[in-house]
Amino acid sequence: MKRIAGWMLASPATLAITLLLVLPVAATIGMTFGPSDGGPWGIVQPYANFFDSAFQRRVLWRTFEVAGWVTVISLAAGLVTAYVVARCPPWMKSTLVVLAVFPLLTGVVVRSFAWLVLLGRQGMINEFLLWTGMIEAPLSMLYTPGAVIVAMVYIFVPLMVLVLVGVLENIPEDLLQASSSLGAGPVASFVQVTLPLAVPGLIVGAVLVFTASFTSYATPHLLGGSRQMMMGTFLQQRAMVAFDWPGAAVVAAIMLAVIVATVLVMTRLARRLNPMAT
């Protein structure tokens, strides 16, 4: 009886996930396989075709690189910020958290646009540098991977701070006291106690940020342009401009595979740094 009730309770969500996620993903992946006599690689010939193109390999590598840098920079910036916030008295803590989260209230498109205004040829940064005389001609900062990285870090750091404040707050105070009573200074305590215990949170944050930046579309579209294409913009171009649905499905499947592989590697790494992390 209890088991039936359990199944009944779980069924709406299970049904929704099956209909809206599992089936479409399965259909998309199904679409990526070619006929068995389609070429030397058999049914995986479409994937071989993708990796045959130097352009497409570059898009994949660029996406990987950009997402990697965004993740690393967000981790570092988020950890430092969260460490400071977690150590504040309670009233100040809530204020700082609200301030950190404030940018999340605006959409990703709007926030990417803000960087368009800042980084453009006649943008505020160029205007300022020209006015001070530090440069003579405007720098071209837009439509570079750097611009995409800067904007994405700006978008994802609040998320990272939120995740890490929670994790750092949960590290018991007396572990740090024990560490200092055993002779570890503030830096040694941070490296040997706080950091390993924060690993589960760092992994959650890294996975969130890596996934979101690897698959992002709006920011690379606005700040990377068509010359600095990333997997998200490339997918859109394949599907909506070239109407090459099987090709777009291959791109989607490769993105999925990269993300799953990255998550697995990060979890493995986490377990080596902190055997308690799962």
Next chain:
Amino acid sequence: MTLPLTIDAITAHYGTTKVLEDLSLSLAEGELVSLLGASGCGKTTTLRLVAGFLQPTSGRITLGSKDLTRLPAHQRDIGLVFQNYALFPHLTVRENVAFGLKQRKVATAERLKRADAMLDRVGLAHLADRLPAALSGGQKQRVALARALVIEPPLLMFDEPLSNLDAKLRVDMRVEIRQLQRANGTTALYVTHDQEEAFSISDRVAIMHQGRIMQLDTPEVLYQRPANAFVANFVGFENLIPLTVSARNGALVTAQTAEGAVLELSQDQLGPIPDRFTLATRPDGLVVTTDPAASGLPATLGLRTYLGRAYQYQAKAGGLSVVANSALSQPLDAGAAVRLTPNPEQCAILQPE
């Protein structure tokens, strides 16, 4: 290594609340002193001040010839055992024990050897490769003890180390703590709210109340000769009877309550008795007799409870409420008129405050 600890006129505040006032305490080399009191009495605050987790408003703390008062916690060289063990969950038992040696830049091979030797001493050598999560409470506390001892600190401090363990284990562990502390000859400060625990393992006990030490003495003196009403009450002298001496005859003293009830006491048994004093007695220290001619406090019995070895009576003696235990085989009913005679072995004389 062992050093004496001196806490000199320490005052401490949490925000604007004063939690310790002008507290002084000295521990001789190798001595184990307990701070005993209810929660909020300032015992843990004192320990945290010595550990360096809190800063005093005024006063000085010295360990041997080293002034600790403004020294950061990690330079104090004190072995600390926490109530909830505070083991590093991401390190194995061996790495936990070796942690302090690592901070002291002891070479890897040497520190693992010393950690293993210390684990052997606390009987946990076979668990060295486990993570703390896989240990029982008693095992965790042993690891915490080994971790504090392996750095050979001149001072050991314990913050309610046994309160998360079950009763049987508490007794075993406190014996073990005492043996290790004795064997190393390390000076130790031990914080607890458990009177039996404090009395059983300490050289001296400081009973604390509202940020002050009410009495600092050996357990025997505290138990038999409390210095004031607070300590008397704390160690189980539940009845406090104010008396005035009306006649002296050699060692024999006749004293009266405010209502005129007369008691006869012997200075041979109770020590010198001043003219005005308070007689403190345990419930066992008031003998219940139904003989109206006997000397003692006239009293009326109230509620009776059964303790197994005796009956306990709530009684009214004039304006005083007292508690008396009586091993009488026949229980007495509420309202019975009795005499309560002090048994000097369960009594103490308190000087007027």
